[in-house]
Structure formats: structure tokens, C-alpha cells
Amino acid sequence: MQNMERACPQGQSAGTSQDPGSGEMNKSEHITAGQPAPKLYAAREPVFNKRIDGPFRRFKWAVMVLCLAIYWVTPWLRWNRGPYAPDQAVLIDLAHRRFYMFGIEIWPHEFYFVAGLLIMAGIGLFLVTSAVGRAWCGYACPQTVWTDLFQHVDRFFDGDRNARARLHKAPWGPAKIARRLAKWTVYLAISFATGGAWIFYFADAPTLHHEFWTGQAAPVAYGTVFALTMTTFVLGGFMREQVCIYMCPWPRIQTAMLDEKSLIVTYKDWRGEPRASVKKAEKSPGQFGDCIDCNQCVAVCPTGIDIREGPQIGCITCGLCIDACDRVMKETGRARGLIDYATLEDAEREKAGNPPTRHLKLIWRPRTLVYFTVWGSIGLALLFMLGTRIHTDLTAAKDRNPPYIVLSDGSIRNAYTLRIRNMEGRPRRMEIALEGLSGGLLWSDDVGREQAARKIVRTVAADETQSVRAYVVAPANTPPQDFTFALQALGQAGEADNAKVQFDTPAGAP
Ligand code: SF4
Numbered sequence: 001m002q003n004m005e006r007a008c009p010q011g012q013s014a015g016t017s018q019d020p021g022s023g024e025m026n027k028s029e030h031i032t033a034g035q036p037a038p039k040l041y042a043a044r045e046p047v048f049n050k051r052i053d054g055p056f057r058r059f060k061w062a063v064m065v066l067c068l069a070i071y072w073v074t075p076w077l078r079w080n081r082g083p084y085a086p087d088q089a090v091l092i093d094l095a096h097r098r099f100y101m102f103g104i105e106i107w108p109h110e111f112y113f114v115a116g117l118l119i120m121a122g123i124g125l126f127l128v129t130s131a132v133g134r135a136w137c138g139y140a141c142p143q144t145v146w147t148d149l150f151q152h153v154d155r156f157f158d159g160d161r162n163a164r165a166r167l168h169k170a171p172w173g174p175a176k177i178a179r180r181l182a183k184w185t186v187y188l189a190i191s192f193a194t195g196g197a198w199i200f201y202f203a204d205a206p207t208l209h210h211e212f213w214t215g216q217a218a219p220v221a222y223g224t225v226f227a228l229t230m231t232t233f234v235l236g237g238f239m240r241e242q243v244c245i246y247m248c249p250w251p252r253i254q255t256a257m258l259d260e261k262s263l264i265v266t267y268k269d270w271r272g273e274p275r276a277s278v279k280k281a282e283k284s285p286g287q288f289g290d291c292i293d294c295n296q297c298v299a300v301c302p303t304g305i306d307i308r309e310g311p312q313i314g315c316i317t318c319g320l321c322i323d324a325c326d327r328v329m330k331e332t333g334r335a336r337g338l339i340d341y342a343t344l345e346d347a348e349r350e351k352a353g354n355p356p357t358r359h360l361k362l363i364w365r366p367r368t369l370v371y372f373t374v375w376g377s378i379g380l381a382l383l384f385m386l387g388t389r390i391h392t393d394l395t396a397a398k399d400r401n402p403p404y405i406v407l408s409d410g411s412i413r414n415a416y417t418l419r420i421r422n423m424e425g426r427p428r429r430m431e432i433a434l435e436g437l438s439g440g441l442l443w444s445d446d447v448g449r450e451q452a453a454r455k456i457v458r459t460v461a462a463d464e465t466q467s468v469r470a471y472v473v474a475p476a477n478t479p480p481q482d483f484t485f486a487l488q489a490l491g492q493a494g495e496a497d498n499a500k501v502q503f504d505t506p507a508g509a510p
Pocket residue numbers: 267272290291292293294295296297298308324325328338339
């Protein structure tokens with residue numbers, strides 16, 4: 001897989017050439033006074049990829065429509081959580097520090113659920129990459145989706161590959177300026193509709209939508225939409241494959257994860273070489289391979305690479321070159337699959353005349369099974385934790401200064417700040433009781449000492465955390481010790497929590 005690390009020869013679309021100054025400096029070259037310094041980077045060669053139709057192109061369309069539909073529709077889905085919680089199915093409520101996802105509500109102290117989901121997403125990508133190569137890059141990555149969309153806008157305004165290349169080289173004039181302005185306006189509209197829609201995940205979508213268009217939304221909403229629109233406009237409209245090749249770390253990580261059993265888009269050079277045009281091949285039967293050197297695979301490539309040079313970091317495995325080559329093979333009466341999804345191991349097998357391994361067998365192998373097991377185990381653990389979590393929580397912090405007060409009757413008082421969490425969408429009555437600390441009594445700011453008892457009851461509002469100043473008094477001569485605040489949601493067996501704390505006395509700490 002060493003050649004996977006090879007720098008992408010980007011800009012190799014037909015009719016373009018590599019900048020001669022962009023290659024590595026030859027060891028024998030020397031910079032001398034008066035000579036121009038060698039360039040340290042390659043100037044971008046624009047990619048004018050050709051329109052193509054075929055199974056992979058149609059699959060790309062389907063994934064694009066599905067991804068965009070999920071992205072746009074999700075914030076508008078409603079989910080009834082009762083009168084005390086928002087009814088948006090998926091909501092990142094920063095103001096109240098909550099994350100809602102359908103029936104799940106994540107509180108800040110439960111962030112490990114989000115961490116678990118992120119870990120699952122990471123391992124899921126490892127799993128997909130080791131099974132079917134860079135499928136994420138080729139079909140579902142937002143950068144791929146936007147680049148693909150913008151390339152279709154280019155095609156709509158400027159025509160297909162050759163027309164776009166001609167227009168690119170043409171001098172600036174009124175017609176070119178008008179076309180460019182029209183195209184960039186559509187870019188901006190798409191960027192606004194896609195990047196800008198992200199804000200609906202952070203507030204009630206219908207309300208924010210109304211406020212946004214009536215000028216009543218918070219400045220941060222307009223600022224966020226502007227920033228996301230402009231980043232989408234620049235990354236998808238102009239930087240395109242440069243993001244995949246130079247900015248995104250994922251291709252580097254993926255090349256490290258691919259092995260000889262990973263499915264990648266492969267040019268079967270043993271079948272295609274030596275290349276020759278149809279005419280030349282007809283004149284010398286048996287002398288040439290199946291590749292007719294038509295360059296169609298290069299022309300349709302959205303990153304402008306030539307897959308015939310072997311696996312390379314610029315290949316996002318979108319399969320469009322497979323569509324293009326299969327069409328050429330069909331038109332010239334040859335078998336499809338000169339370019340195809342294959343593993344490097346299978347490439348060797350096929351070269352030796354053996355049949356390729358079935359794709360299903362390639363997907364289910366020890367490595368992918370390990371990833372799948374880890375991924376599934378984390379998912380099951382998260383589901384188990386979600387299913388068994390309680391919706392009540394208690395924390396207690398003791399006053400440190402002063403650690404205790406000796407009252408006029410000789411009894412000793414310690415003070416605590418309790419935080420009682422009600423994570424259900426309805427108000428609940430909760431009882432806080434002392435466990436341990438013989439002779440100890442409890443009262444709070446709103447209950448006088450004369451009403452001190454072993455327990456107090458509080459009503460905690462729906463989906464809220466209530467702070468309670470609690471005072472605990474114990475008889476004189478009580479030794480320092482630990483005791484427990486026990487919280488119980490009344491009428492709900494199992495909805496309980498407790499917090500162990502320290503009781504200080506003049507005799508010192510326990
Ligand atoms: S499309 Fe197929 S036949 Fe044409 S140049 Fe590419 S590999 Fe060769």
C-alpha cells in the first residue's frame with residue numbers, strides 16, 4: 001500500500017498539465033543568486049469533470065438526496081415530551097444545557113453518552129473503511145455532497161467539461177462576468193440553505209425560522225448563518241477536492257487503515273495494458289489490453305486524478321470512473337470491470353488467472369468483525385445505561401468555612417448545599433433523609449429549626465435542578481463522622497440517590 005501515500009497528481013484532467021515547478025526539487029538542483037526560487041506548492045489546476053450516468057452515479061444521487069433530506073427535515077420533527085420540555089425531536093439546547101434526541105434527554109453530567117456516540121461514530125468509520133474503503137468520502141461526506149452539487153451547478157450554467165474549460169480560459173468580459181455572478185449567486189443560495197440550516201438544531205426550528213425572517217432572531221443566529229454560509233461557499237464552491245487532498249486528515253488516517261483486503265477502486269492494469277486505441281488494437285489483435293486510452297475515467301473524476309496510476313490519496317472511491325469505463329467497455333464490446341471495486345489481494349489473484357473473492361466474504365472478515373464487535377458492544381452498553389438510568393440525582397457540598405458552629409445549647413451544626421435534580425418532564429416530590437448521624441436533625445432555609453426532623457420534602461420543578469441550603473444539627477459530644485443524605489422520589493420505587501458527606505465537630509474531622 002506504499003503508493004497510497006503518494007501525493008495526488010491533482011489537476012490531471014484532460015487538457016491540463018502538472019505545473020512543472022511543482023515537483024520535488026531534484027537533489028542536484030541548487031538555488032543560486034539571481035535564479036528564481038523553486039515553488040513550494042503546486043498551483044491549483046481546476047477540475048472540469050464530465051457528466052456521467054451509471055449505477056454509481058445514481059447511487060451518489062440517492063445518497064445525496066437522503067443525506068440532505070435527513071439534514072433538513074430532522075429539526076422540524078416534533079416529539080411530545082409533555083408541557084415542561086421542548087417538543088423538537090432533535091435539539092441541542094445550549095441555554096439549558098440539554099441534548100434531546102427523540103425519547104432521550106442528555107444532561108451535562110451525562111456527557112459520557114455523547115462521548116460514547118462519538119466513539120461509535122469513529123469506530124463505525126473504521127469499520128466502513130476496512131470493509132468498503134473510503135465509502136464515507138465518496139458518498140456521504142458533506143464536502144463530497146457540496147462539491148458534487150456545485151459541480152452540477154457549474155454544468156448547468158457553463159456546460160459540460162469542454163465548455164467549462166473553454167470558459168475558464170476565456171478572457172473576462174460581460175458575458176463571462178454575468179455567468180459567474182449567476183453561478184455564484186446559486187452557490188450562495190445553496191450554501192445558505194445547507195450550511196445555514198444548521199442553526200435549526202440549536203433552537204425551536206419553527207420559532208427560530210419566524211424570528212430569523214422577521215429580524216427578531218438573536219445576533220448570534222445571523223452571525224452563525226453568515227459564517228456557515230461563507231465556509232460552505234468557499235469550501236464547496238472553490239476549494240473542492242483541495243479540502244479532501246490537503247486539508248482533511250481523514251484520507252491519511254484511512255490509508256493507514258486500509259489493507260490488502262480492503263475494497264478500493266482499482267484499475268486492472270494486467271487486463272488494460274498496454275493501452276491502444278480501438279483502431280490500433282484492431283490492426284494488431286492480441287497485442288494490446290482492453291484500455292483504449294480514451295481518458296473517460298479521468299474526465300469524469302471529481303478530483304481530477306487518473307486511477308490508472310494506481311491507488312492514490314486523491315481517490316475518494318466514488319466509483320464514477322467505473323461508470324465511465326463500463327460504458328466504454330460496453331460500447332467497444334469488451335467485458336465490464338476494467339476499473340472496479342477490488343482488493344489488492346484480489347488484484348493479484350485475478351492477475352494470476354484466479355476468480356476474485358466474493359465481496360460479501362471480503363466484508364465479513366476478522367478485522368471487520370472485530371470493529372463490528374467493539375462498535376456493537378459500545379452501542380449495547382449505551383443502550384443498557386440508557387435503559388437503567390434513573391431520573392433523579394443528588395449532590396452535596398459541605399461548607400468549609402466555618403466547618404461547624406457550636407450553638408448556644410451546645411449542639412453542633414454543619415451546613416451543606418444540596419442540588420436535587422429532577423430529570424423527568426413533570427414536577428416531583430422528593431424526600432431528603434438523614435442516614436446515620438445518631439440524634440441528627442435536618443432543616444433548610446425555608447423551614448425553621450423548630451421544625452427540624454430526620455427528613456424534609458421538596459417539590460422539584462419538571463426538568464430542573466433545585467438548590468437547597470441544608471443545616472444538620474447533632475447533640476453536643478457527637479464525634480466527627482460521615483453520614484448520608486438519602487434522596488427518594490416519593491411514590492417511585494428505585495428512583496433514589498444518595499450523597500455521603502462529613503460531619504465536623506470541635507473534636508476534629510472523622
Ligand atoms: S475509461 Fe477505461 S478504457 Fe478509457 S482510458 Fe479509462 S480505463 Fe482506459
